[in-house]
Amino acid sequence: MVCGVLAKAGHAQTAEDSIKVRELRVLAEEKADAGDYRYAANILDRALEIDSLDFMLWLRRADIEEKIDGSQDAIYFISRAGLLDSMRAEPYNRASIYYSARGNIEAGVALINKALSLTTIDSVRVGYLVNRGAVYIQGNDLDNAIKDFQAALKLDPTDYAARNNLAATLGRVGRDYEAIEQFKKLKAVTQDTAFELLGIAVNLGLCYSDIDSFEQSLHYFDLALSINPDEALAYSNRSSTLRKLGRLDEALENINKSIALYPANSYAYMYLAEIYFDQGLVKEGCRTLDYADSIGFKQQYGEKTEELRVKHCQ
Numbered sequence: 001m002v003c004g005v006l007a008k009a010g011h012a013q014t015a016e017d018s019i020k021v022r023e024l025r026v027l028a029e030e031k032a033d034a035g036d037y038r039y040a041a042n043i044l045d046r047a048l049e050i051d052s053l054d055f056m057l058w059l060r061r062a063d064i065e066e067k068i069d070g071s072q073d074a075i076y077f078i079s080r081a082g083l084l085d086s087m088r089a090e091p092y093n094r095a096s097i098y099y100s101a102r103g104n105i106e107a108g109v110a111l112i113n114k115a116l117s118l119t120t121i122d123s124v125r126v127g128y129l130v131n132r133g134a135v136y137i138q139g140n141d142l143d144n145a146i147k148d149f150q151a152a153l154k155l156d157p158t159d160y161a162a163r164n165n166l167a168a169t170l171g172r173v174g175r176d177y178e179a180i181e182q183f184k185k186l187k188a189v190t191q192d193t194a195f196e197l198l199g200i201a202v203n204l205g206l207c208y209s210d211i212d213s214f215e216q217s218l219h220y221f222d223l224a225l226s227i228n229p230d231e232a233l234a235y236s237n238r239s240s241t242l243r244k245l246g247r248l249d250e251a252l253e254n255i256n257k258s259i260a261l262y263p264a265n266s267y268a269y270m271y272l273a274e275i276y277f278d279q280g281l282v283k284e285g286c287r288t289l290d291y292a293d294s295i296g297f298k299q300q301y302g303e304k305t306e307e308l309r310v311k312h313c314q
Contacts, residue, residue: 021047037067055084089118105139126152130161145169176210198227209241217241232262266297277312286313
């Protein structure tokens with residue numbers, strides 16, 4: 001229980017107390033690694049009863065709380081860390097992530113601004129600029145997001161998250177050639193892990209499709225699928241490119257594979273509806289648009305389904 005943490009609050013004064021806190025932290029991490037977050041939380045509460053002045057322990061307790069389904073109490077533990085030292089930046093960064101994840105973009109921006117004002121360490125500022133850019137994206141302020149990712153890259157041109165997010169955001173605002181340039185730079189500095197290359201390949205495929213370089217687009221989607229044959233987003237976006245080329249049977253095959261792998265992806269159903277319309281299957285297309293909206297397309301992505309409905313379903 002959150003309110004129970006304060007019952008025996010006090011700073012660890014003895015070697016025995018310090019050893020006990022370390023042991024509890026190790027045990028908590030073992031439980032967290034096993035996915036038993038409630039048990040891990042209870043163990044860290046016991047550690048905080050012994051030593052309530054451990055700044056990082058409060059933040060770790062907040063991390064664990066965020067992983068407990070349905071809990072909204074992480075902000076309490078973040079605040080306790082902030083009370084220990086109001087001039088340290090990290091609690092403001094964590095609070096920004098907490099509030100922006102719950103849709104409070106204004107608070108998210110204000111808190112990350114405070115975090116940035118409290119640190120001059122370049123490596124830390126890079127992370128905070130990337131985080132603020134992500135908050136701006138949540139608020140659909142893509143121009144400021146781009147500025148933050150660019151500022152982060154001035155401090156560290158090798159930062160993967162900053163360049164990846166910059167490239168993706170440039171693509172979202174239609175600056176596809178710049179996005180391609182950034183993704184290629186990202187590919188040049190990546191550590192060649194499968195996960196990183198997979199994301200780069202999918203994004204390059206999208207960008208090339210947007211500028212009608214369809215064969216190049218298919219090349220990168222094929223590269224993504226060679227890395228992970230079960231990558232649902234590669235199949236769905238490959239399907240869209242094939243549709244643009246008029247290869248409707250292949251497009252339908254790819255979108256069905258994507259949906260089988262990731263049935264909750266509302267965008268895939270919008271792509272499927274477009275294929276149906278191109279095939280002259282209007283009723284099937286309209287029903288598919290309705291299903292896409294029923295699982296969140298309009299809420300997540302805007303009015304594209306409505307535009308298709310006006311065009312084909314009236």
